[in-house]
Amino acid sequence: MSKAKRLIVEIGAGVDQHGHNNDCTNAAIKAIKNAISNNCLCGLSEICNLREPKDLTRMMVHVKIGAPYPETIDKKKVLKAIPFGEKSIEVVKGGLLTEGIMIKELGDTSNQIIICNAAVTVSVKL
Secondary structure (H helix, E strand, C coil), rough: CCCCCCCCCEEEEEECCCCCHHHHHHHHHHHHHHHHHHCCCCHHHHHCCCCCCCCHHEEEEEEEEECCCCCCCCHHHHCCCCCEEEEEEEEECEEEECCCCCCCCHHCCCCCEEEEEEEEEEECCC
16 A cells, blocks of 8 residues: 555645734644645545545645744644645745734734645545
C-alpha cells in the first residue's frame, strides 16, 4: 500500500478581520474549513472501500496554504482543522492583505485584514 491516488482537491479562502500581530493562523484555519465544509467525500466508501474508522488511516490529506506572513502560521494548530487522515502541510507566500479598521478594545494591533487561501488535496493509499 505504498502508492496513493488523488481523489479531490478542495479550494478555500479564510479571512481574519483582526490580524493581531500579523498572525495568519486564524485565517488559514478558516480557509481550510471553507475548503472542506461543502464537500461530501462519499467516494471514500463507495470507490475506495474506506468503510470503517480504521480505514481512514489510508486517507492522506495535504494542505497548501498561501499566506501574506507564512512564517507566522502555527502549523500544528492549523492541521487540527482536518478531521481525518494522515496530514501534511505546506505554507507559501501568498494570500492578500487589505486595510480594515483597528479596534483596540478587541486587541487589534493594526488595521490589516488577512486573507489566506487553502488547497486541500485528499489522496487514498492503495
